[in-house]
Amino acid sequence: MSLKPLNIQTKLLNAPTAKPLFPVKIKDAKGNEIDLANPKATRSLLALMDLAAVNGGAACHWGGPSAMTETWTALHGIMFKHADWYNHFNFVNDIGHAENGIYALRAVLGFGDLSIETLKGFRSLNSKLTGHGESHLYPEGVLLSNGPLASAFPQAQGLAVADKVLGNQRVTVCSLSDGAAMEGEAKEAMSAIPGLAQAGKINPFVLLLSDNNTKLSGRIDKDAFSMEPSFKAFKTLGWKVVEVEDAHDLEKVYQVLEKCIEDAKSNAKKPVCIWLKTIKGYGIKATAEATTGGHGFPLKAYDEKIHDFLKELWGDEEVPAEFTAWANELTVKPEKKSSGVAKEKIQVGISKGLIRAVKAGYPVFSISSDLQGSTGTSAFQSEFKEHSLDMGVAESNMISTAIGMSKAGFIPVVDTFAAFGVTKGNLPLIMSSLSQAPVIAVFSHTGFQDAADGASHQSLTYMSALASVPHLNIVNLSTSREADEYIYQAVEKIAKDREAGLDGESYIFFLGRENFVSENKEGLDYSLHQAQKLTEGRDVAIVATGSVVPKALKAAELLSQEGISATVINHPFVNNTDYTQIASWIKNSSCKVVTVEDHQMIAGMGAQLTHQLKLLGVEFDLISHAVKGEFGQSAYTADELYEKHKLDELSIVRSARELAQKKTKNINVLLGLVEEKFGINKDEAIKKLEDIIHLIEASEIKDKATKTAGMLFNTAHSILDQVKSKIQK
Ligand SMILES: Cc1ncc(C[n+]2csc(CCOP(=O)(O)OP(=O)(O)O)c2C)c(N)n1
Secondary structure (H helix, E strand, O other): OOOOOOOOOOOOOOOOOOOOOEEEEEOOOOOOEEEEOOOOHHHHHHHHHHHHHHHOOOEEEEEHHHHHHHHHHHHHHOOOOOHHHHHHHHEEEEHHHOOOOOOOOOOOOOOOOHHHHOOOOOOOOOOOOOOOOOOOOOOOOOOOOOOOOOOOHHHHHHHHHHHHHHOOOOOOOEEEEHHHHHHHHHHHHHHHHHHHHHHHOOOOOOEEEEOOOOOOEHHOOOOOOOOHHHHHHEEEEEEEEEOOOOOOOOHHHHHHHHHHHHHHHHHHOOOOOEEEEOOOOOOOHHHHHHOOOOOEEOOOOOOHHHHHHHOOOOOOOOOOOHHHHHHHHHHHOOOOOOOOOOOOEHHHHHHHHHHHHHOOOOOEEEEEEHHHHHHHOHHHOOOOOOHHHEEOHHHHHHHHHHHHHHHHHEEEEEEEEEEHHHHHHHHHHHHHHOOOOOOOOOOOHHHHHHHOOOOHHOEEEEEHOOOOOOOEEEEEEOOOOHHHHHHHHHHHHHHHHHHHHOOOOOOEEOOOOOOOOOOOOOOOOOOOOOEEEOOOOEEEEEEEEEHHHHHHHHHHHHHHHHHEEEEEOOOOOOOOOOHHHHHHHHHHOOOOOOOOEEEEOOOOOHHHHHHHHHHOOOOOEEEEEEEEOOOOOOOOOOHHHHHHHOOOOOHHHHHHHHHOOEEEOOHHHHHHHHHHHHOOOHHHHHHHHHHHHHHHHHHHHHHHHHHHHHHHHHHHHHHHHHHHHHOOO
16 A cells, blocks of 8 residues: 655745855865855854843753754755755754854855844743754754754654655765764664665665864763764764865765765765764864853853954954944943842752762762753762762663662762653653662753753653653752751661662652742751641642742742732652641641642642642642643743743732632532641531531521511501591591
């Protein structure tokens, strides 16, 4: 039977027809002159769009896109020869953090509506130019979403397989970074693609491998291990490997790409890997030489140095006036506002607690996958180098390695962003419990806290993904003090349990990215598996977890100004806590509950908590604030996304007010209130309510009797009066 796919129209836009706005001439292999986008212009736009986003409060990427500028310029020159380029090429970019390099390049090429004006919105809430490529917001420019390294590369395989099945002539071209090549998914595709090609099951495939020996936190070989042997193995795996020693020589890169694409087309059995030696942060000496390659954009908000930056990019040439004008706009500093409250990253507490634990003699061992600088473990690693291991960019392998270490008697601590920890770590974490090898995980940048990076980095399933794994405890942090206290106690608990012959349980710490107060309140109890009552109120309880706890506290403050008193409950131990304690606090707050979390509503904290309360027989009125089945998107700050998804303080106030002012219609809630008020059980409460009803009935009868007696009395009087007057007449 013939296999026909669904009739789906591409949303990708046609190639621009005009010459690039800033052209540069090169020659192809036959000596023909070709106009390509000038890489200097692309890098300038990249720097300017980054600074615009940094001014708004967003972090950005510079080194990665700079490494790929010439390669993508050449590729687009080849692809965009065809107006309907998408019918000739599947272009998949796996290097998600470098997607801004593609936006900038395409603005120089005049693709779609991309221009200096549209680039100005990069990473802001209303822009489709998100931190990483998102086909859900920008289908005209992005075929497959990216962000999690090595997720798009294997998907590109699928496009090439589909083309083979359909008999299309299309070539699939995928760009991949060397850090991403460390991921298991990348390794699977690396061996499958030539295997499938040999078996005649996949269309021509060209891999653009960017090798700069640099990952996010430093040099790959020095920090972790060399990828050279893996890249050499491409040939043995069945790829045709073409090395490009200087991937910043635009003409050379163009000629190699053109030839390799032709070679791949003429022999689909031999996929081609173009092994490009790139320099991360190319174009600016300081970033090109830095061990991190200037992964993030190196300038601060409103930095005047942007002018020097542009000058360095253009060298002897004049910086085009458009760029200088934009740079001038970007260096106008607004007046500084300060909240006045001292804040810090929760991350600070992670290392503090772990350092204390090592000093107390516990065998803590930190295993990272390139994000230790963001998750909070780097301070620990600097102090205890011999207790640390860098696995490169490989979360699954990191956690599996930790399991082995745990089995051997260590207390391993793994770390990454929540978005990758709960997905790539899901199976390893299940196996950790199944092998009685508990681990500690530190998964940061939860929910909308990673605002600028966009949907792919905003884990909104972090609690639901792991809450049901047996012998695994979720700890959702809201302050650095909690991090310090709880992680220390988790180490202590695992050690005690295991030395007592028990299996021990894993602790997964979730934390945000932005700054928070170091303590929500003085004198709190930091016992494991306990919630904390942060404010006391009779009218309503607000239960919050993690990064949105400050929102609940702010809401309570606003509510108190309107005379509504709210109990704020900080609920960190989402899947394993003292639910009876929370139940009694809720009963004391008129059995009215608002739950708040930066997570999907389905199977999140609210869902888990209310289920447990129901099992305890507690009845309450409920409004839940959580994300309702949507992905996130880039924004400069988390607050913008909190507002959009109604997780902000004003939305919480509205719900709390609504509940506080509402007379409950739920008879079970009324019963609960009677139980709480008189300190009696449910049966006694029912009896009490019946008695009250009887009392009402008795008094109603008396009332009616009095009224009737009154009427009779009046009638009797009027008859008597009439009789009297007749007698007198
Ligand atoms: C699965 C996954 N893990 C971690 C990250 C965070 N991250 C972004 S870029 C990067 C490494 C950058 O190195 P590389 O991939 O070699 O890119 P290049 O240095 O060439 O820009 C990391 C770890 C991610 N995006 N995806």
